[in-house]
Amino acid sequence: MTSPLTVQTDGPVQIWTIDLPDVGNAITGRDVIAAFEANTDAVNEDNAIRAVILTGAGKIFSAGGNVKEMADRQGMFALNAIDQRRAYIDGIQRIPRALGRLEVPLIAAVNGAAIGAGCDLAMMCDIRIASERASFAESFVQLGLIPGDGGTWFLPRAVGYARAAELTFTGERIDAITALEWGLVSRVVAHEDLLPEARALADRIAVNPPHALRMAKRLLQESISGSLESTLAMAAAMQPLAHHDAAHEQRIAKWRSK
Helix, strand or coil: CCCCEEEEECCEEEEEEECCCHHHHCCCCCCHHHHHHHHHHHHCCCCCCCEEEEEEEEEEEECCCCCHHHCCCCCHHHCCCCHHHHHHHHCCCCHHHHHHHHCCCCCEECCCCCECCHHHHCCCCCCCECCCCCCEEEEHHHHHHHCCCHHHHHHHHHCHHHHHHHHHHHHHHHEEEHHCCCCCEEEECHHHHHHHCCCHHHHHHCCCHHHHHHHHHHHHHHHHCHHHHHHHHHHHHHHHHHCCHHHHHHHHEEEEEE
């Protein structure tokens, strides 16, 4: 059986591709959720991997939830309200938890529409690069729903409260240029240049020592939800580890030789 999340490893960089064309790369299936968890754990255990690129196969980044299953009351949507609550916790909410513990930088290469939970998935990444064909919609309210996957936590941190409120309360779609203007993505590139640009950025990241990268990412994460004091305390604990890392000593020796 083909994996719903294909993995290509090229040196220190991995490319994860959501490959579910029949359902618009929806991310609500148990197989794709388990794949995110398994790939995250594998990368965390492999210090040779220094960056991951996440993209979608075909024309869509991710349509988010499986609307057909909602309409047909299939799967978790056939459950009563109490059981559905547990299905969200044990289902799609495992993805933000998994990506939240991914130790290396994660780059979203948004190749097309990122809708609902697909938009939120892009927000879970550290950096977002968009194809000129990309679009984004926090579309839940248009179906009478709310972001059940953590979107109300991720989106304001990406674009600020006011922009997040506009996207969440209207459910309307914005194009790649608007996403760039709002700070939702770092850059917009020609469609054919999307993966090469994402790879070039990953390579610029991957030239740096792996342990320093992983600790720097953890500090950035702490700065989002923690206090200044907790971030300083963590930095004070991590920096001596960096000072005693062989990679640091090699970089200092190289600097000295110049």
